[in-house]
Amino acid sequence: MTRPVQASIHLAALRHNLSQVRYAAPHSRVWAVVKADAYGHGLSRVWSALSGADGFAMLNLEDAIQLRERGWKGPILMLEGFFDAQELALFDxxxxxxxxxxxxxxxxxADARLSAPLDVYLKINSGMNRLGFVPEQVHxxxxxxxxxxxVGEMTLMAHFADADRPDGVDAPMARISQAAEGLEAPRSLANSAATLWHPQTHYDWVRPGIxxxxxxxxxxWCDIASAGLRPAMTLSSEIIGVQTLKAGERVGYGSRYxxxxxxxxxxVACGYAxxxxxVAPDGTPVLVGGVRTGLVGTVSMDMLAVDLTPCPQAGIGTPVELWGEQIRIDDVAAASGTIGYELMCALAPRVPVVTA
Known part of the structure; x- marks a missing residue:
């Protein structure tokens, strides 16, 4: 029998979530952001489910080439542009x-020899101070x-650092307006948070990711509980052993619990590898046989332990959901002091992946 841990990618959920984005931004075109191997979901697995988008946005040139070779003929936006002048031949x-x-x-x-002009997104530094030109330079x-x-068609592009806050786009939008004053150009500003919560940022293109x-x-998760979104990844496993502890006995490395x-x-056959x-603490939510319970003890490389008190029927072979439809990845991440993005992207290559 193979080790029971696996990740399931739900293609219907991806298609549904894209439709929810279109509902949130009905007058904008949509870049489906698939950087970081589609946020750990596997670009080769999910791109067709997201092909209802108007374009794909990513970082790696290899991923863009893969999409073209798989038949995608629509726009592809390279979010950080090219990293070396020699790459422009492939962009062309x-x-x-x-x-x-x-x-x-x-x-x-300007110096490149191209067969035809390239469309460009001119990046405005909205105050996040990562990439882009400050407003005074844009004109x-x-x-x-x-x-x-x-240079072909030009679009103004910016990003928001705090779009998850009610007032988080106010100052950046003022900077963007200053930079773009008098320019007749399409704009692409909205990330996931701005797409959901700040319709004044939508303009011509939105760029949803997470x-x-x-x-x-x-x-x-509570912030999107009413948004109609569905988890696209489930990490699951099974119980492979049961221990009955006496009072005072401990569990795992460091005897934390x-x-x-x-x-x-x-x-459970799942660990940090x-x-x-x-770093997930005691009580991090886990679903065992359909019953919500919690982690106990330090997570090992290949195993973790869960409390079976709420689910006395559980035993060897009982299914476990570590995150997915019932256990939200955001809740596991929050318990661990991080964000769902990181857990998605950290899915290890050794975990078998199936599409559902």
Whole structure:
């Protein structure tokens, strides 16, 4: 028998979540963000389920080439642009839209020999101070780009650091308005949080990421509980061993958990080498045989332990949901002091993946 841990990717949930994005932003086109191997879901597995989007947005050139070779003919946006001038030959060959956030990229684009102009997304620094041009530079850069024969359609692009807060887009939008004053150009500003909660940011293109996969951009499931989103990944396993503890007996490395009385403990075939967070504390939610219970003791490389007190019927072979439809990945992440994004992306290569 193979080790029972596996991840299930729910393609219907991805299609449903895309439809919810369109409901939230009915007048905008949609970039489906599939960076980080589609947030750990596997680009090769999920792209067809998201092919109802108007385009795909990503980071890695290899992923863009994979999509083209699999038959995607629509727009592809490279969110960080090209990393070396030599890559422009492939951008040209595969007709990729590039973001531009640095002067060296503009020079490289000006000097490149292309078969046809490339569409570009000019990145505005909205105050997050990662990439992009500050508002005072945007008009000058815009005029410079308009004069280049290698530049096709131009779109203004920005990002929000705090769109999960009610007032989180106010200051960035003021900066963007300053930068774009007088420019007649399409805009792409809204990430997942802005798509859900700030319709004034939607403009021509929205760029949803985490919500396509059914988790919350704020890291709190309660914030999207009414949004109609469905988890696209389930991490599941089974109980492979049972221990009955006496009062004072302990569980796992470091003896962190101590039984206060007689207690049945289930050992589950999943650990931090599978992508489950080692730092998850006692009480982190787990579903055992359809019953909600909690983690006990430190997560090991290959195993973790759960309290079987609420589910006395459980034994070897009982199914366990570690996150998915009933145990929200956001809740596991919050208990572990992180966000659902990280857990999705940390799914280990050794975990078998099935599509459902």
């Amino acid at each position: 060959r595969y007709r990729l839209t590039t973001s531009l956030h640095s002067r060296w990229q503009i020079k490289a684009l 000058r850069v815009w005029r410079q780009l308009r004069e280049l024969k290698n 919500v396509l996969y059914g988790a919350s951009p704020s890291g709190r 101590c039984a206060s009385g007689e207690q049945r403990i289930g050992i 599978d992508g489950y967070p080692r």
